[in-house]
Amino acid sequence: MSTDDTNGEAPRRVRIEDVAAQADVSVATVSRALRGLPNVAASTRRRVVDVAEQLGYQPDPAAARLAAGRTNTVIAIVPHLGSWYFSNVVAGIEAVCTQAGYDVLVIGADEPSRVDRLIDERAQLDRRADGVVLVDLPVASELAESLVRRRVAVATVGWRVGDHPAVVLDDPAVGALAAEHLLHFGHRDLGVIGGDLDPIAFEVPERRLRGFREQCQRYGVDVAAERIVGGGFRLDGGYAAMAVLLEHDPPTAVFAMSDEMAFGALMALQERGLTPGVDVSVIGVDDHEFAHVVELTTIRQNVVDNGAAAARALLAAIQDPRTTTGDAEPAEAETPTFSLVARSSTGPLNGHRADRTLSSRLP
Amino acid sequence: MSTDDTNGEAPRRVRIEDVAAQADVSVATVSRALRGLPNVAASTRRRVVDVAEQLGYQPDPAAARLAAGRTNTVIAIVPHLGSWYFSNVVAGIEAVCTQAGYDVLVIGADEPSRVDRLIDERAQLDRRADGVVLVDLPVASELAESLVRRRVAVATVGWRVGDHPAVVLDDPAVGALAAEHLLHFGHRDLGVIGGDLDPIAFEVPERRLRGFREQCQRYGVDVAAERIVGGGFRLDGGYAAMAVLLEHDPPTAVFAMSDEMAFGALMALQERGLTPGVDVSVIGVDDHEFAHVVELTTIRQNVVDNGAAAARALLAAIQDPRTTTGDAEPAEAETPTFSLVARSSTGPLNGHRADRTLSSRLP
DNA sequence: TTGTAGGCGTTATCAC
DNA sequence: GTGATAACGCCTACAA
Numbered sequence: 135m136s137t138d139d140t141n142g143e144a145p146r147r148v149r150i151e152d153v154a155a156q157a158d159v160s161v162a163t164v165s166r167a168l169r170g171l172p173n174v175a176a177s178t179r180r181r182v183v184d185v186a187e188q189l190g191y192q193p194d195p196a197a198a199r200l201a202a203g204r205t206n207t208v209i210a211i212v213p214h215l216g217s218w219y220f221s222n223v224v225a226g227i228e229a230v231c232t233q234a235g236y237d238v239l240v241i242g243a244d245e246p247s248r249v250d251r252l253i254d255e256r257a258q259l260d261r262r263a264d265g266v267v268l269v270d271l272p273v274a275s276e277l278a279e280s281l282v283r284r285r286v287a288v289a290t291v292g293w294r295v296g297d298h299p300a301v302v303l304d305d306p307a308v309g310a311l312a313a314e315h316l317l318h319f320g321h322r323d324l325g326v327i328g329g330d331l332d333p334i335a336f337e338v339p340e341r342r343l344r345g346f347r348e349q350c351q352r353y354g355v356d357v358a359a360e361r362i363v364g365g366g367f368r369l370d371g372g373y374a375a376m377a378v379l380l381e382h383d384p385p386t387a388v389f390a391m392s393d394e395m396a397f398g399a400l401m402a403l404q405e406r407g408l409t410p411g412v413d414v415s416v417i418g419v420d421d422h423e424f425a426h427v428v429e430l431t432t433i434r435q436n437v438v439d440n441g442a443a444a445a446r447a448l449l450a451a452i453q454d455p456r457t458t459t460g461d462a463e464p465a466e467a468e469t470p471t472f473s474l475v476a477r478s479s480t481g482p483l484n485g486h487r488a489d490r491t492l493s494s495r496l497p
Numbered sequence: 498m499s500t501d502d503t504n505g506e507a508p509r510r511v512r513i514e515d516v517a518a519q520a521d522v523s524v525a526t527v528s529r530a531l532r533g534l535p536n537v538a539a540s541t542r543r544r545v546v547d548v549a550e551q552l553g554y555q556p557d558p559a560a561a562r563l564a565a566g567r568t569n570t571v572i573a574i575v576p577h578l579g580s581w582y583f584s585n586v587v588a589g590i591e592a593v594c595t596q597a598g599y600d601v602l603v604i605g606a607d608e609p610s611r612v613d614r615l616i617d618e619r620a621q622l623d624r625r626a627d628g629v630v631l632v633d634l635p636v637a638s639e640l641a642e643s644l645v646r647r648r649v650a651v652a653t654v655g656w657r658v659g660d661h662p663a664v665v666l667d668d669p670a671v672g673a674l675a676a677e678h679l680l681h682f683g684h685r686d687l688g689v690i691g692g693d694l695d696p697i698a699f700e701v702p703e704r705r706l707r708g709f710r711e712q713c714q715r716y717g718v719d720v721a722a723e724r725i726v727g728g729g730f731r732l733d734g735g736y737a738a739m740a741v742l743l744e745h746d747p748p749t750a751v752f753a754m755s756d757e758m759a760f761g762a763l764m765a766l767q768e769r770g771l772t773p774g775v776d777v778s779v780i781g782v783d784d785h786e787f788a789h790v791v792e793l794t795t796i797r798q799n800v801v802d803n804g805a806a807a808a809r810a811l812l813a814a815i816q817d818p819r820t821t822t823g824d825a826e827p828a829e830a831e832t833p834t835f836s837l838v839a840r841s842s843t844g845p846l847n848g849h850r851a852d853r854t855l856s857s858r859l860p
Numbered sequence: 861t862t863g864t865a866g867g868c869g870t871t872a873t874c875a876c
Numbered sequence: 877g878t879g880a881t882a883a884c885g886c887c888t889a890c891a892a
Contacts, residue, residue: 160863196562197885200868221584228605237602242591369786401790423732427764523879560869563884
């Protein structure tokens with residue numbers, strides 16, 4: 135009797151050579167047959183596949199990597215794994231990559247030192263993956279360059295590097311849309327809560343600000359520099375920023391560049407007894423799940439799709455043979471869409487609602 | 498002149514053999530020296546390390562894996578990558594593993610079919626990683642078993658499997674604490690918003706419910722079955738659950754098993770003109786960043802730490818030689834702490850606040 | 861269409 | 877303490 139029914143024991147691994155013997159072909163043929171390569175007789179392929187299935191054969195990833203030089207792995211590098219935006223981007227990347235048979239490695243770049251470590255050649259990103267998705271990390275354009283030099287496919291989310299596939303929201307348009315919404319309500323004293331705080335310092339804020347300002351100018355409105363405050367794309371940052379804005383010469387409407395910051399801003403308002411949309415209007419970006427809860431007007435985007443689109447473009451680049459020779463086409467990724475979702479956190483200037491009696495205005 | 502200043506070209510990879518030649522020793526010695534193994538003369542080691550540094554040598558992960566049988570990789574499997582709780586657990590895992598030189602692979606198990614695919618031996622989790630962290634996936638205890646059989650280290654978060662290191666909150670105590678808080682305020686008509694909705698079906702809800710009920714019994718209070726509603730640990734689920742609770746014979750206080758569900762519950766209250774903490778008290782679990790924003794009373798836990806603790810225990814198990822022989826110690830992981838954070842979403846029964854006039858009660 | 865054999869870059873087991 | 881050298885398991889020209 136054979137020994138394969140001893141349970142509790144780790145089953146002996148079946149190798150390609152076992153399949154070859156059983157199917158009565160060479161290992162080369164097994165390899166070709168199983169990977170769907172050409173030059174294998176249909177009948178042979180069927181036989182090999184059957185045997186492999188029956189034996190439960192699966193190639194060893196490590197061996198395949200070493201021999202083929204491909205890792206079947208994608209790395210996702212994000213500023214912070216725990217944040218709403220980034221974790222959803224990662225979710226999109228993972229769904230697409232796993233589906234395509236790629237492993238996905240995550241790396242958080244919370245601290246600048248971690249980015250440095252990645253730029254360092256010793257990180258060997260090129261040996262660990264076939265492609266990398268860089269999410270909002272322009273600090274590290276050197277990283278991108280070194281990756282490209284080492285023949286690692288690159289795709290980005292939120293910023294661009296060279297002409298690699300990039301999933302970038304039309305941020306100026308987003309800024310302009312936000313401005314338009316507020317201006318349309320009659321607001322002329324506008325504030326902005328943007329980036330520019332610690333660990334994340336990326337390009338998104340300036341692009342959104344630019345669009346916002348340009349739109350304002352069309353209305354002959356100027357946004358004072360003191361009314362542009364950094365919030366670091368975090369809840370507490372948004373809270374602090376709104377506090378600053380309210381401190382002196384408060385605006386009647388505020389554009390927060392992310393919903394999370396907007397939530398913080400709402401919090402600051404409520405603590406002062408001010409009603410969002412009545413005393414001060416607030417518009418955010420993202421359409422975070424909670425935007426609905428607090429009735430936040432926002433500009434919606436599909437974050438998971440952003441990640442998925444980047445992953446698809448990356449895989450396409452990896453699988454495109456021309457990528458290696460350097461003359462692949464730009465391989466542009468889809469451009470994300472966005473749309474205004476109006477809720478009650480924004481409203482007309484001096485638009486105290488009839489059904490409200492508690493609201494008060496600043497002196 | 499050498500060719501190494503041709504830029505734009507992918508630099509030729511330096512192999513262990515190059516280091517060996519340059520340092521005038523064998524590859525075996527280089528390998529030992531670089532990995533800090535014994536039986537290497539101090540002077541030799543210094544020389545080898547210097548040369549390696551100078552040449553920028555780094556071992557190829559794929560080759561090392563194939564030869565050593567270790568992957569230096571950890572897999573984190575979570576029900577949903579984009580959710581607040583899980584993404585923070587992953588952040589904790591990643592921080593610890595990366596720090597220790599391990600790669601971390603993420604796998605989302607959103608759909609049951611994905612779990613099945615992992616259980617299938619063809620997923621070869623054992624060949625792709627040295628250890629796996631299973632987060633809230635008791636659906637897949639078969640998965641855990643198969644992993645163990647294949648000698649992959651396992652650690653869990655949120656549930657237990659065998660006596661592998663597990664990071665599990667004392668859920669009954671959490672439930673009891675929530676109950677105590679509400680009961681102390683005089684509430685006797687209690688509702689619960691728990692799990693039991695689609696994709697996530699884990700052990701946490703029943704444990705929290707048990708503790709909650711037991712504490713109630715100490716006060717002679719019974720929680721009617723109709724007042725225990727599933728919310729799937731999601732915002733919308735919490736919203737819907739609260740709507741159900743309010744529909745008929747509404748409770749005066751509700752225990753939501755996660756803050757996200759609590760947020761949904763608050764939303765349902767507000768839509769009806771009910772004031773949290775006055776008309777209906779709500780207590781959550783987690784101390785999500787937004788709990789502060791909406792003044793949600795909650796039971797705080799440190800989610801990132803949970804992931805980190807699991808990772809630490811996992812790495813310890815991986816590095817413990819006894820693990821392989823099967824007689825390693827249980828290697829218990831740290832038990833997470835928790836604490837009540839009282840805010841205004843909970844308050845005394847019939848405790849209409851003096852400064853409130855708009856609040857109304859249900860008929 | 862199929863098989864042979866060299867190589868991928870390390871690790872680990874021996875002798876020395 | 878050090879050095880050959882055989883694995884590790886697969887891929888892929890090249891030959892047949």
